[in-house]
Amino acid sequence: MTPMSAPQTVRCPNCGNIGERRYLHSSNLVRTQCPHCDYLMVSCSETGRVIEAYSPGLYLPGM
């Protein structure tokens, strides 16, 4: 476990560009953001449950 919640680079599921994923340890949330298409997803790091999701233009495949 890292003491700092440094953002990880992840591939955006919406547009395929590089976004970032940040862990919010205080609230056990994971926030994934993409600066290219304004994709946003907030999910619980314990249960994987999606708290909030916003994907402009396209819907997530398989949902």
Ligand SMILES: [Zn+2]
């Ligand atoms: Zn994107």
